[in-house]
Amino acid sequence: MTPQETKQQQLAEILALAPVVPVVIIDELVHAVPMARALVAGGIRSIEVTLRTPVALDAIRAIAAEVEGAVVGVGTVLDGYQLEAARAAGARFAVSPGASPKLLDAADAGELPLLPGVATAGEAMSLLERGYRHLKLFPAVPVGGHKLLGAWASPLPQIRFCPTGGISLSSAPDFLALPNVACVGGSWLTPKDKLKAGDWAGIELLAREAAALRTNR
Numbered sequence: 001m002t003p004q005e006t007k008q009q010q011l012a013e014i015l016a017l018a019p020v021v022p023v024v025i026i027d028e029l030v031h032a033v034p035m036a037r038a039l040v041a042g043g044i045r046s047i048e049v050t051l052r053t054p055v056a057l058d059a060i061r062a063i064a065a066e067v068e069g070a071v072v073g074v075g076t077v078l079d080g081y082q083l084e085a086a087r088a089a090g091a092r093f094a095v096s097p098g099a100s101p102k103l104l105d106a107a108d109a110g111e112l113p114l115l116p117g118v119a120t121a122g123e124a125m126s127l128l129e130r131g132y133r134h135l136k137l138f139p140a141v142p143v144g145g146h147k148l149l150g151a152w153a154s155p156l157p158q159i160r161f162c163p164t165g166g167i168s169l170s171s172a173p174d175f176l177a178l179p180n181v182a183c184v185g186g187s188w189l190t191p192k193d194k195l196k197a198g199d200w201a202g203i204e205l206l207a208r209e210a211a212a213l214r215t216n217r
């Protein structure tokens with residue numbers, strides 16, 4: 001296996017853990033571990049912590065060290081420095097909103113599997129040429145939603161997508177029914193008000209609902 005094939009195999013396993021990858025914004029470090037425990041208790045094991053707050057890397061470190069069963073990833077990765085910092089903190093996968101040549105070079109040189117975002121067939125083809133078999137459609141709903149992905153299934157059958165951006169519990173099934181969708185990403189499992197209130201039981205319930213969604217994989 002080439003290094004890229006190994007990373008794609010790792011991504012396939014991570015994206016198969018549950019129908020939904022929660023996209024999380026953590027404002028307070030103390031929320032990280034109980035939130036991740038609630039998600040895992042509800043059946044959601046892969047968790048994407050976005051690098052949008054100052055505590056994000058520490059949150060990744062805490063979840064990786066303390067939450068049994070969690071597979072923590074890093075989101076909103078824009079460059080190779082962030083990729084390496086997240087790997088060192090314990091992230092097992094990385095997600096980016098798009099794919100710049102420099103970020104892709106850094107991902108090739110490093111060990112962390114990257115799930116890059118695309119919004120056009122041309123971008124997907126460029127990544128296919130670099131060995132990517134798993135991509136994020138971003139922002140999924142504004143760029144065309146499940147109809148766009150359905151239209152790509154026939155000409156681009158080698159690629160499995162994790163559409164993210166604007167998806168909810170009620171719209172997720174339209175995506176998950178497609179043959180080229182591995183899972184969906186979404187922030188609805190960890191709403192700001194529930195994090196702020198420490199409503200871990202509420203987050204576990206949202207995770208349970210998401211984990212019960214059916215996929216077509």
Ligand SMILES: O=C(O)C(=O)C[C@H](O)[C@H](O)COP(=O)(O)O
Pocket residue numbers: 023050075076077095096097138164165166167185186187188
């Ligand atoms: O920054 C990244 O790498 C991301 O993954 C961005 C997320 O896809 C969106 O923030 C999803 O947010 P919702 O539309 O609220 O579900």
